[in-house]
Amino acid sequence: MSQLTIHEAHRLLKTKQLSSVELTKTSLERIHQVEPKVHALVTITDELALKQAQKADELIASGDISFLTGIPVVIKDVICTKGIRTTCSSKILENFVPPYDATVMEKLNGCGVVLVGKANMDEFAMGSSTEHSAFFPTHNPWDLSRVPGGSSGGSATAVAAGETIFALGSDTGGSIRQPAGFCSVTGLKPTYGRVSRYGLVAFASSLDQIGPLTQDVMDCAMVLNAIADYDSRDSTSVPSPVPDYTQCLTTDLNGLRIGIPKEYFVEGMQTEVEIAIRAAISKLEELGAKVEWEVSLPHTPYALAAYYIIAPSEASANLARYDGVKYGFSYLDTDSMWEALEKTRQYGFGDEVKRRIMLGTYALSAGYYDAWYVKAQKVRTLIRQEFDHAFDKYDALVTPTSPTVPFKIGEKVDDPLQMYLSDICTLPINIAGIPAISIPAGFDNGLPIGLQIIGKPFNEETILKIAHAYQQATEWHKRRPEI
Amino acid sequence: MKLSREEVLHIGLLARLGLTEAEVERLGEQLSNILENFEILQQVDTSGILPTAQSIPLQNVTKDDEVTPSLDQSQILANAPRKEGNFFRVRAVLE
Numbered sequence: 001m002s003q004l005t006i007h008e009a010h011r012l013l014k015t016k017q018l019s020s021v022e023l024t025k026t027s028l029e030r031i032h033q034v035e036p037k038v039h040a041l042v043t044i045t046d047e048l049a050l051k052q053a054q055k056a057d058e059l060i061a062s063g064d065i066s067f068l069t070g071i072p073v074v075i076k077d078v079i080c081t082k083g084i085r086t087t088c089s090s091k092i093l094e095n096f097v098p099p100y101d102a103t104v105m106e107k108l109n110g111c112g113v114v115l116v117g118k119a120n121m122d123e124f125a126m127g128s129s130t131e132h133s134a135f136f137p138t139h140n141p142w143d144l145s146r147v148p149g150g151s152s153g154g155s156a157t158a159v160a161a162g163e164t165i166f167a168l169g170s171d172t173g174g175s176i177r178q179p180a181g182f183c184s185v186t187g188l189k190p191t192y193g194r195v196s197r198y199g200l201v202a203f204a205s206s207l208d209q210i211g212p213l214t215q216d217v218m219d220c221a222m223v224l225n226a227i228a229d230y231d232s233r234d235s236t237s238v239p240s241p242v243p244d245y246t247q248c249l250t251t252d253l254n255g256l257r258i259g260i261p262k263e264y265f266v267e268g269m270q271t272e273v274e275i276a277i278r279a280a281i282s283k284l285e286e287l288g289a290k291v292e293w294e295v296s297l298p299h300t301p302y303a304l305a306a307y308y309i310i311a312p313s314e315a316s317a318n319l320a321r322y323d324g325v326k327y328g329f330s331y332l333d334t335d336s337m338w339e340a341l342e343k344t345r346q347y348g349f350g351d352e353v354k355r356r357i358m359l360g361t362y363a364l365s366a367g368y369y370d371a372w373y374v375k376a377q378k379v380r381t382l383i384r385q386e387f388d389h390a391f392d393k394y395d396a397l398v399t400p401t402s403p404t405v406p407f408k409i410g411e412k413v414d415d416p417l418q419m420y421l422s423d424i425c426t427l428p429i430n431i432a433g434i435p436a437i438s439i440p441a442g443f444d445n446g447l448p449i450g451l452q453i454i455g456k457p458f459n460e461e462t463i464l465k466i467a468h469a470y471q472q473a474t475e476w477h478k479r480r481p482e483i
Numbered sequence: 484m485k486l487s488r489e490e491v492l493h494i495g496l497l498a499r500l501g502l503t504e505a506e507v508e509r510l511g512e513q514l515s516n517i518l519e520n521f522e523i524l525q526q527v528d529t530s531g532i533l534p535t536a537q538s539i540p541l542q543n544v545t546k547d548d549e550v551t552p553s554l555d556q557s558q559i560l561a562n563a564p565r566k567e568g569n570f571f572r573v574r575a576v577l578e
Contacts, residue, residue: 095562096562097561097562099554099558099559099561099562100554192537192538192539193538193539193541206536206537206538232546235541235544236537236539236541236544238539238540238541299527301523302523302524302526302527305520305521305523305524306524308517308521309521309524316498320498324564325563325564325565325571325573326562326563326571327562327563327564328562328564329564330564330565332564332565334574335574335575336574337573337574337575337576338499340574341499342499342500342501343501345498345499345500345501346500346501346502346503349500354500354502354506354510355510355513355514357498357500358491358494358495358498358500358510358514359514359517359518361494361497361498362486362490362494362514362518365493365494365497371525372521372524374534375524375525375527375529376524377534377535377536378527378529378532378533378534378535379524379527379529380534380535381529381532381533381534381535382527382529382532384535384538416513416517417516417517417520420517431538432538433537433538433539434538457538457539
């Protein structure tokens with residue numbers, strides 16, 4: 001029953017064929033059944049969930065029901081939940097209990113959702129496999145020996161494994177879309193500024209964005225309806241009108257122009273992925289879209305380097321706040337301020353976080369600032385301009401979400417550069433601040449392949465429409481792993 | 484782009500990471516390798532191009548200076564590793 005979509009569960013709740021308590025119990029039972037295998041959750045909130053479900057049932061009985069009322073949700077552990085431990089899967093925040101809710105949580109709670117757990121992630125959202133969690137790696141529900149992607153690997157796994165009906169993740173360089181691709185679920189990174197970042201623990205503030213992970217595009221649109229809004233508490237929130245995203249979901253792609261940037265079919269790309277993606281694009285053509293197969297975005301090969309200068313630079317500044325004074329892990333066994341600070345960070349941060357802080361500190365340090373940081377920001381300008389020009393001609397661009405299917409746990413964890421390369425198709429989108437969605441587009445030997453659809457800024461409708469039309473014509477998104 | 488041991492130590496100090504000897508060696512190698520690969524950035528002609536710090540068309544975002552409720556001291560101090568009364572307890576900055 002927990003394999004129900006939001007729209008299916010909503011119909012059953014509304015017609016009283018199902019109660020939120022029943023739905024929540026099914027979700028919790030599934031969690032306790034599969035958690036020992038997948039390890040998607042850092043915290044399971046049984047008690048709270050049942051209380052919220054009872055309250056939701058009361059709301060529904062009184063006729064006060066929104067699309068998300070009574071629906072179980074998993075939240076990535078980088079989003080602050082008032083009174084519920086929010087760890088970022090880091091030792092340094094292992095016991096941190098936020099005194100306030102993130103804006104997205106206020107909005108979901110206002111809809112009467114049921115929180116069933118907080119999702120595992122790469123520490124501070126830095127990683128592409130969820131192996132950089134300080135607690136435990138998450139296992140891909142399609143093949144437990146493989147990674148679920150990252151950094152929102154726990155959120156994607158929880159949805160794919162039927163532990164929850166939907167989840168929220170965050171995406172700084174692909175952290176929603178790449179795990180959505182690896183776990184065969186639908187994942188959207190909205191336009192930068194579309195969803196409030198207030199209460200999202202900061203990684204790279206000019207790139208971070210919260211978004212939904214769901215079982216299909218209809219659900220994705222419903223969740224976006226609930227979380228997209230202007231928020232004065234986030235100074236990069238954009239006061240642009242929020243449409244009803246479910247209204248754009250038609251199946252007719254006639255008149256839409258879709259471009260295929262050839263630079264995304266990179267060397268080292270797995271053949272099976274390329275074949276599946278080309279087949280998916282042909283399907284979009286069948287549905288009426290006009291496809292141009294040879295679009296060029298020539299600065300794409302520089303995006304990886306620009307990203308891995310900009311994101312770590314911002315991270316090194318953002319993570320300076322972890323000093324062991326106000327909250328979080330603190331090294332206590334010394335009277336020296338400097339020793340306390342250094343040992344707090346030495347024991348509190350994991351390898352990947354230290355690596356990125358070092359990289360960012362280097363790029364921002366005297367003598368290197370212009371050559372690395374400013375240079376990367378100039379390349380960022382060129383990448384954004386290139387997308388803007390492409391969108392003069394095309395309504396959307398389509399690429400693979402990742403160049404490979406999910407890799408083995410342990411395969412890349414000691415080779416940071418190889419790990420970084422698995423975000424090669426997703427990180428240019430964050431650099432440009434534009435929206436993109438990943439949807440299931442096939443399998444290679446039982447391992448999921450994701451299709452990425454990239455849109456114009458503040459035009460999530462077009463990519464949702466294309467993704468929805470594809471899902472209406474295919475069955476990939478309906479397959480579920482057996483665990 | 485080989486980072487010297489001194490450079491790694493210097494960056495580690497700036498970031499206050501308390502690096503161990505093993506970390507200095509490993510991070511030095513890994514960062515050198517990463518930066519070497521990122522040198523392709525220098526091939527891009529960026530003459531006349533302005534840097535982009537963020538991607539949205541907003542400038543100088545301000546809001547009215549209004550009094551609104553904030554968290555109380557006990558909520559703020561609830562996560563404090565060391566506190567005394569209504570204060571965070573810190574170590575001496577000046578000897």
